[in-house]
Amino acid sequence: MNAPHIDFHALAPEIILVATIVVVLLVDLFVKNKNLVPRIASIGVLGALIPVLTLASDGVNRSMFGGAYIVDNYALLFKGLFLVVAYITLLVSFNYIGEGDYYRGEFYVLLLTSVLGMTVMASARDLITIFVALETITIPTFALAAWRKHDTKSNEAGLKYFLIGVLSTAIMLYDMSLVYGITGANKLVDIAGYINEHSTPPLFAVGVFLTLAGFAFKVSAVPFHFWAPDTYEGAPTPVTAFLSVASKAGGFVALISIVKFGFFPSEDSWQPIIWVLAAASMTLGNLAALRQTNIVRMLAYSSIAQGGFMLVPIAVAADVGGNGDSAWAAVAVYLVIYAVMNLGAFAAVIAVARRTGSGEISSFNGLGRTAPLLAVFMSLFLFSLAGIPPLAGWYAKLVMFRSVFDSGTTGAVILGVIAALNAVVAFFYYAGVTRAMWLEEPATGTEERTLPTPLALNVAMVLISVVVVAAGVYPQGVARLGELAFLTG
Amino acid sequence: MELNYFLILSAFLFCVGVYGVLARKNGVLVLMSVELMLNAVSINLIAFSALNHSVSGQIFALFVITIAAAEVGVGLAIVLLIYRNLKSPDLDKIDELKG
Numbered sequence: 001m002n003a004p005h006i007d008f009h010a011l012a013p014e015i016i017l018v019a020t021i022v023v024v025l026l027v028d029l030f031v032k033n034k035n036l037v038p039r040i041a042s043i044g045v046l047g048a049l050i051p052v053l054t055l056a057s058d059g060v061n062r063s064m065f066g067g068a069y070i071v072d073n074y075a076l077l078f079k080g081l082f083l084v085v086a087y088i089t090l091l092v093s094f095n096y097i098g099e100g101d102y103y104r105g106e107f108y109v110l111l112l113t114s115v116l117g118m119t120v121m122a123s124a125r126d127l128i129t130i131f132v133a134l135e136t137i138t139i140p141t142f143a144l145a146a147w148r149k150h151d152t153k154s155n156e157a158g159l160k161y162f163l164i165g166v167l168s169t170a171i172m173l174y175d176m177s178l179v180y181g182i183t184g185a186n187k188l189v190d191i192a193g194y195i196n197e198h199s200t201p202p203l204f205a206v207g208v209f210l211t212l213a214g215f216a217f218k219v220s221a222v223p224f225h226f227w228a229p230d231t232y233e234g235a236p237t238p239v240t241a242f243l244s245v246a247s248k249a250g251g252f253v254a255l256i257s258i259v260k261f262g263f264f265p266s267e268d269s270w271q272p273i274i275w276v277l278a279a280a281s282m283t284l285g286n287l288a289a290l291r292q293t294n295i296v297r298m299l300a301y302s303s304i305a306q307g308g309f310m311l312v313p314i315a316v317a318a319d320v321g322g323n324g325d326s327a328w329a330a331v332a333v334y335l336v337i338y339a340v341m342n343l344g345a346f347a348a349v350i351a352v353a354r355r356t357g358s359g360e361i362s363s364f365n366g367l368g369r370t371a372p373l374l375a376v377f378m379s380l381f382l383f384s385l386a387g388i389p390p391l392a393g394w395y396a397k398l399v400m401f402r403s404v405f406d407s408g409t410t411g412a413v414i415l416g417v418i419a420a421l422n423a424v425v426a427f428f429y430y431a432g433v434t435r436a437m438w439l440e441e442p443a444t445g446t447e448e449r450t451l452p453t454p455l456a457l458n459v460a461m462v463l464i465s466v467v468v469v470a471a472g473v474y475p476q477g478v479a480r481l482g483e484l485a486f487l488t489g
Numbered sequence: 490m491e492l493n494y495f496l497i498l499s500a501f502l503f504c505v506g507v508y509g510v511l512a513r514k515n516g517v518l519v520l521m522s523v524e525l526m527l528n529a530v531s532i533n534l535i536a537f538s539a540l541n542h543s544v545s546g547q548i549f550a551l552f553v554i555t556i557a558a559a560e561v562g563v564g565l566a567i568v569l570l571i572y573r574n575l576k577s578p579d580l581d582k583i584d585e586l587k588g
Contacts, residue, residue, distance in 0.1 A: 177533035
């Protein structure tokens with residue numbers, strides 16, 4: 001019996017994260033100064049980025065455990081994205097968790113564990129690894145959603161998220177077992193190989209359908225979205241930011257992996273499902289966002305709609321040619337840009353809520369006069385989400401539409417038209433908040449709380465706005481990332 | 490074929506679990522229904538593993554069992570939290586967030 005070959009360089013990001021988790025847990029137990037914990041966590045996350053960069057400059061595809069765990073450009077791009085998102089989430093949550101009624105040390109442990117699951121997910125190429133990674137991502141977030149002490153709303157958020165989470169996991173597992181039973185394979189490559197060589201029974205289509213339904217829960221695609229607004233509103237806002245960005249991106253990476261490497265050859269079984277999910281998510285997400293009065297709920301529906309936009313290139317991937325590589329690159333670019341700008345929007349919401357103590361959109365009235373800088377940041381992120389040039393969001397939309405034109409089938413064109421209409425609808429609610437900030441009078445009679453925006457939050461917002469503007473003015477940089485991940489990988 | 494008995498059993502168990510999750514009001518019973526669904530998956534995996542003569546299905550089943558334990562652990566913690574705040578495990582009483 002040979003011991004499996006383990007490439008420690010390829011596993012270094014995960015090893016550093018595990019070490020950080022252990023250190024954070026021990027420091028929290030033995031050291032009184034609780035401010036030390038988030039600092040160690042941030043250093044650990046940035047430290048884990050170093051091997052990601054060295055592996056990327058190395059450029060060798062590494063395969064371990066019989067091809068179940070692969071470190072290539074595709075995996076490295078998403079590992080990098082997850083670690084950056086984790087770092088920004090740490091910046092955003094530093095004061096929020098420190099000043100509120102929260103357990104602090106455990107918060108960071110759970111957050112990092114979830115990030116660890118995401119980095120594993122980026123490399124997972126086999127059903128078991130995908131399942132374990134997905135659960136490592138979601139189980140800690142169940143607890144995080146219910147993190148606010150003595151708050152039934154937060155409890156409810158956690159419970160709803162948990163029930164939907166385990167239900168979707170069980171459904172997904174049942175259908176993974178069917179796929180395993182039919183193909184006799186665990187590895188995505190072998191599943192694709194089986195599909196190429198055999199005609200698949202109808203049961204296989206059922207398995208694919210329900211597996212994708214399970215992932216649709218994770219990425220909160222309509223009609224599996226109903227948990228998201230409630231969970232997002234009830235959970236502590238930094239956790240909401242993490243869920244709507246990192247957790248969603250984790251689900252998307254799983255979806256891309258399983259479709260691209262596994263189900264891709266049997267396009268009849270997955271393409272219509274993704275098409276419907278994309279169209280429904282965009283339309284219902286945007287229409288529901290229009291009538292929200294709470295900013296977090298609005299962003300929840302907006303993130304459902306953005307998820308729909310991200311599904312569009314996947315829905316047309318089979319018709320683009322070249323294994324759909326340009327479509328996959330489009331999803332990757334959209335995912336990277338979405339993650340950054342949505343985190344920015346949540347950071348600004350947290351900063352505004354510190355001043356006004358309210359989550360209503362009306363609390364943004366007159367922000368342009370009372371806190372001009374904050375209003376500038378918020379407008380920047382919202383316009384980016386709406387896709388206004390020269391901010392990053394327009395490029396994300398551009399690559400999405402380009403993949404639609406590349407495929408050129410009737411179904412793809414209809415989906416493109418739906419996406420275009422939705423981009424217009426989305427502009428209204430993003431612009432509505434901006435209008436409230438710049439054109440409405442500040443509410444009179446309410447007492448302005450004089451809590452200044454903390455340094456960590458400001459740093460996060462400045463970092464994100466630099467990226468948002470830079471990626472919008474010089475989109476070739478982001479495009480190169482997407483191409484590297486798929487076209488040479 | 491013998492495989493069918495296992496598949497029918499697991500499909501039945503899975504459906505009972507889905508019904509339990511959707512219809513039960515007590516948080517603990519919902520968690521038990523989730524366990525039923527995951528056990529149905531394990532039966533499926535092991536039956537297919539015997540059919541395909543590959544051991545990976547059994548390994549998958551081991552992972553399912555382990556992670557199910559972790560999942561239910563977190564779930565029980567959340568139900569306990571709600572019980573402390575509301576003095577009831579009744580899930581229908583939790584309806585503050587509407588959307």
